[in-house]
Amino acid sequence: MKKINTFLRSMTFGVILLGLIILFSVAGSVIPQNNxxxxxxxxxxxxxxxxxxxxxxxxxxxxxxxxTVILLCINLTLCSIxxxxxxxxxxxVETALQGKETVExxxxxxxxxxxxxxxxxxxxxQTGDRTVYYKNGFGRYGTFITHLGILFTVVFFALGMSLPxxxxxxxxxxxxxxxxxxxEIYVDTFSITDSTGRLDYKSxxxxxxxxEKESGLTEVSVNHPASAGQYKVYQQTYGTIGxxxxxxxxxxxxxxxxxxxxxLSSDGKTGIxxxxxxxxxxxxxxxxxxxxSTSGRYENPVYVFVVINETGQEAxxxxxxxxxxxxxxxxxxxDPVEYPGLRIKKSPAYINLFLLIAVLVLVFGLAVxxxxxxxxxxxxxxxxxxxxxxxxxxxxxxxxxxxxxxx
Amino acid sequence: MLDVFFFGGIGLYFLGMVLxxxxxxxxxxGLTKASWMIFMAGFAAHTVYLVMRGIQAGRVPMANQxxxxxxxxxxxxxxxxxxxxxxxxxxxxxxxxxxxxxxxxYAALLPREIHELMPALRSVWFVSHIGxxxxxxxxxxLAGASGIRYILIHKKDKEDERLPEIDYFIxxxxxxxxxxxxxxxVIGAIWAEEAWSSFxxxxxxxxxxxxxxxxxxxxxxxxxxxxxxxxxxAWFAVIAVPVVLFTFIGVNTIIPGLHSYGVVLSRLM
Numbered sequence: 234m235k236k237i238n239t240f241l242r243s244m245t246f247g248v249i250l251l252g253l254i255i256l257f258s259v260a261g262s263v264i265p266q267n268n269x270x271x272x273x274x275x276x277x278x279x280x281x282x283x284x285x286x287x288x289x290x291x292x293x294x295x296x297x298x299x300x301t302v303i304l305l306c307i308n309l310t311l312c313s314i315x316x317x318x319x320x321x322x323x324x325x326v327e328t329a330l331q332g333k334e335t336v337e338x339x340x341x342x343x344x345x346x347x348x349x350x351x352x353x354x355x356x357x358x359q360t361g362d363r364t365v366y367y368k369n370g371f372g373r374y375g376t377f378i379t380h381l382g383i384l385f386t387v388v389f390f391a392l393g394m395s396l397p398x399x400x401x402x403x404x405x406x407x408x409x410x411x412x413x414x415x416x417e418i419y420v421d422t423f424s425i426t427d428s429t430g431r432l433d434y435k436s437x438x439x440x441x442x443x444x445e446k447e448s449g450l451t452e453v454s455v456n457h458p459a460s461a462g463q464y465k466v467y468q469q470t471y472g473t474i475g476x477x478x479x480x481x482x483x484x485x486x487x488x489x490x491x492x493x494x495x496x497l498s499s500d501g502k503t504g505i506x507x508x509x510x511x512x513x514x515x516x517x518x519x520x521x522x523x524x525x526s527t528s529g530r531y532e533n534p535v536y537v538f539v540v541i542n543e544t545g546q547e548a549x550x551x552x553x554x555x556x557x558x559x560x561x562x563x564x565x566x567x568d569p570v571e572y573p574g575l576r577i578k579k580s581p582a583y584i585n586l587f588l589l590i591a592v593l594v595l596v597f598g599l600a601v602x603x604x605x606x607x608x609x610x611x612x613x614x615x616x617x618x619x620x621x622x623x624x625x626x627x628x629x630x631x632x633x634x635x636x637x638x639x640x
Numbered sequence: 641m642l643d644v645f646f647f648g649g650i651g652l653y654f655l656g657m658v659l660x661x662x663x664x665x666x667x668x669x670g671l672t673k674a675s676w677m678i679f680m681a682g683f684a685a686h687t688v689y690l691v692m693r694g695i696q697a698g699r700v701p702m703a704n705q706x707x708x709x710x711x712x713x714x715x716x717x718x719x720x721x722x723x724x725x726x727x728x729x730x731x732x733x734x735x736x737x738x739x740x741x742x743x744x745x746y747a748a749l750l751p752r753e754i755h756e757l758m759p760a761l762r763s764v765w766f767v768s769h770i771g772x773x774x775x776x777x778x779x780x781x782l783a784g785a786s787g788i789r790y791i792l793i794h795k796k797d798k799e800d801e802r803l804p805e806i807d808y809f810i811x812x813x814x815x816x817x818x819x820x821x822x823x824x825x826v827i828g829a830i831w832a833e834e835a836w837s838s839f840x841x842x843x844x845x846x847x848x849x850x851x852x853x854x855x856x857x858x859x860x861x862x863x864x865x866x867x868x869x870x871x872x873x874a875w876f877a878v879i880a881v882p883v884v885l886f887t888f889i890g891v892n893t894i895i896p897g898l899h900s901y902g903v904v905l906s907r908l909m
Contacts, residue, residue, distance in 0.1 A: 248862075255854055262844040467836070585839075
């Protein structure tokens with residue numbers, strides 16, 4: 234049992250686990266993740282069975298990846314406990330006072346060393362003619378805090394990745410989305426450019442929670458989600474949709490959004506069959522040639538449709554502002570409407586807060602480890618001794634002071 | 641005008657590098673000193689180029705692969721200048737000059753047009769995320785440069801008195817690089833949560849940043865426990881450079897992902 238415990242908390246085990254995580258990560262970055270099975274069959278005809286059998290297509294949620302991370306957490310926990318105990322048991326200054334100098338120096342050189350240590354703003358503790366210069370005592374906790382930071386980061390990262398529920402939805406301006414728990418997201422407006430004409434996808438939404446608390450009209454744009462309660466709403470994508478208003482002879486009218494092929498008819502026989510709304514077109518010598526824009530912007534939109542009536546069918550084009558009479562109805566082709574694709578995330582707010590604290594602990598731990606290096610130096614009338622561990626910088630500094638003196 | 645400073649910087653770096661090389665080979669102090677002055681002139685041109693491009697673009701120039709490469713190379717030069725003047729380190733200069741020039745030259749192969757910042761990059765985290773990445777990579781590159789220097793000296797004389805100092809600086813550069821890379825990843829995660837709703841998406845760029853982080857973390861862990869010092873540490877610093885370069889260049893150009901907007905179609909492709 235003791236052997237297992239020693240192995241589980243050992244650095245060797247930790248390094249093996251980190252090596253495995255690197256291996257899995259390389260595989261996960263080379264093999265595209267979370268695609269349909271057919272994607273792997275088509276892309277890797279010779280290896281797809283290996284990929285699917287070993288779960289290399291979902292490597293970051295595979296059992297072996299999760300087990301590796303759990304073992305790493307155990308390794309970090311045990312290692313942190315041992316480190317904390319060891320640090321607390323040590324009193325480096327007191328131990329140093331009992332020690333013996335290792336670098337023998339003449340009094341003049343020793344004065345240089347003392348001066349350098351004072352220049353470094355070290356504190357002193359003296360017993361008789363033995364002085365210990367020390368500072369950055371807190372630096373001893375650096376590696377412990379770093380380990381703790383990594384552990385907390387991994388744990389809250391796992392929670393942060395598994396707890397949120399994310400859905401992508403589209404919503405037309407002036408309409409609402411109603412979520413499972415009754416939360417309503419009302420989209421007031423959507424625009425893809427700002428007042429200067431610069432691309433800036435922006436929705437104005439109101440999030441109304443089931444308890445009737447609401448966010449008020451709030452702007453949602455890329456990098457600026459809106460939040461209310463456990464919900465966060467992100468500006469994710471956008472789309473463009475055609476609109477046709479149909480009016481009868483008595484001036485009753487209705488407006489339809491054209492999402493796919495639609496047949497607008499009152500009797501199922503006479504009407505218009507909408508093929509599509511295209512973002513632009515070019516006119517060639519032979520006639521008009523339709524194109525689909527790749528920029529995603531509808532700069533010169535055109536409707537393609539088929540008029541169907543008793544006399545037959547006729548393919549036609551119409552531009553926003555045009556209208557056509559078919560049967561008892563007039564069809565008005567409106568300007569296309571842009572609408573947002575929103576990402577809705579529901580997650581407990583405390584997860585992000587805890588994760589933020591964990592990563593701050595990690596950064597702080599690294600900063601303490603590498604920038605706040607403990608200094609403990611015993612100086613006796615015969616020489617000095619560096620008692621703190623990991624004090625190579627100090628060693629070089631004192632050597633350089635003594636070297637300069639010789640020169 | 642911008643191009644004058646851009647190509648002027650590359651040319652001066654190259655000239656400084658060549659003079660330095662001959663100064664070292666022929667042991668001519670005058671040449672070595674002149675090479676540093678020329679390098680500094682190149683660094684000034686490089687700095688002016690970045691400032692002017694920033695003014696022209698109306699933002700910090702770090703929005704695509706080209707601008708990041710220029711910033712990355714500038715980061716190497718900044719650290720080199722700091723090491724030279726503040727700590728009086730000479731031994732790192734030759735290899736570091738080559739690295740700064742090589743990255744700058746890589747930038748010259750990429751399209752230089754200034755584009756408006758796309759909405760996804762308009763964030764308060766933009767400068768700190770990309771800036772810390774540039775300086776993290778620069779630290780790792782300089783650690784690699786120091787590693788090369790260490791190995792060369794070690795081959796000649798295992799007891800050379802410069803070796804402990806170089807070894808210590810490899811460790812310090814990696815430590816600072818790791819700290820900056822941690823800041824990069826943390827800020828990137830916060831930004832990703834604001835932009836994409838998830839602080840981690842296992843995007844190839846994220847994965848390779850994590851791989852780089854783990855590699856250097858292992859290295860420092862072994863170093864702190866005294867299991868990797870001296871020539872082993874130097875070899876590690878050198879061998880890890882391709883990983884850093886792959887994270888910077890390889891991932892953006894070879895593996896498509898959420899960070900691919902960093903690449904404006906390269907003339908290399």
